[in-house]
Amino acid sequence: MLKKSMEKALNRQLNREFESSYLYLSMSAWLESKSLVGMAAWMRIQTLEEMDHVMRFYNHIHQRGGSVKFEAVPAPQATWKSPLAVFEGALEHERKISRSIHQLVDLGVKDGDHPTQSFLQWFVAEQVEEEATADEIVSQLKLVGNSGSGLLLLDQTLGARKVEPEGE
Ligand code: FEO
Numbered sequence: 001m002l003k004k005s006m007e008k009a010l011n012r013q014l015n016r017e018f019e020s021s022y023l024y025l026s027m028s029a030w031l032e033s034k035s036l037v038g039m040a041a042w043m044r045i046q047t048l049e050e051m052d053h054v055m056r057f058y059n060h061i062h063q064r065g066g067s068v069k070f071e072a073v074p075a076p077q078a079t080w081k082s083p084l085a086v087f088e089g090a091l092e093h094e095r096k097i098s099r100s101i102h103q104l105v106d107l108g109v110k111d112g113d114h115p116t117q118s119f120l121q122w123f124v125a126e127q128v129e130e131e132a133t134a135d136e137i138v139s140q141l142k143l144v145g146n147s148g149s150g151l152l153l154l155d156q157t158l159g160a161r162k163v164e165p166e167g168e
Contacts, residue, residue: 006116007066009107014057015071016100021050023093026076027086036083036151038159045161046090053123060119083151084141091134098127 002010028043061068080086101123108117137158144150 002061002064002066002116003111003113006107006111006113007061007064009104010057010061010066010116011069011071013100013104014054014061014068015073016097017050017053017057018070018073019076020093020097021047021054022073023076024050024090026078027080027090030078030080031083031086034083036155038155038157039083039086042158042161043086045163048163053126056119056122060116064115084138087134087137087141091131091138094127094130094134098131101127 024043024046028040028047031037031043032040058068077089080089101120105117105120105124107113108120140154141151144154
């Protein structure tokens with residue numbers, strides 16, 4: 001059975017994952033409006049991954065006898081000054097999410113909540129991957145600089161991203 005304080009913290013994170021999904025869909029829409037369809041597709045996959053994260057928290061809360069509580073999701077940022085600014089925003093966002101996951105792990109340790117600690121280990125590893133991927137794309141966009149052909153090539157490369165099977 002979840003402690004009430006942990007139930008509240010897990011629900012807060014569930015809602016943060018919704019915010020992530022909403023933010024990435026907004027980024028996808030902006031990229032699409034700039035004809036960067038490959039980057040837009042990459043962001044749409046990111047949106048779906050965040051919904052998978054929502055459902056992982058949803059399932060864990062239910063399995064532990066807790067109640068899911070949804071909060072209002074604030075409107076995400078809608079415009080950026082460049083594709084680089086989009087991916088820098090994504091990197092900054094993922095760093096923030098990593099910090100909140102680590103705080104949850106700390107709470108699990110403090111409470112002696114072993115099931116939640118075990119559940120969160122997947123997220124700890126996932127955040128390392130998410131930060132590394134966003135960081136790599138930021139570096140690539142910096143290398144491309146103002147080159148239109150470089151940007152289109154990177155757009156094509158990112159557009160080749162495939163949806164990963166569930167649990168990956
Ligand atoms: Fe759900 Fe991108 O972290």
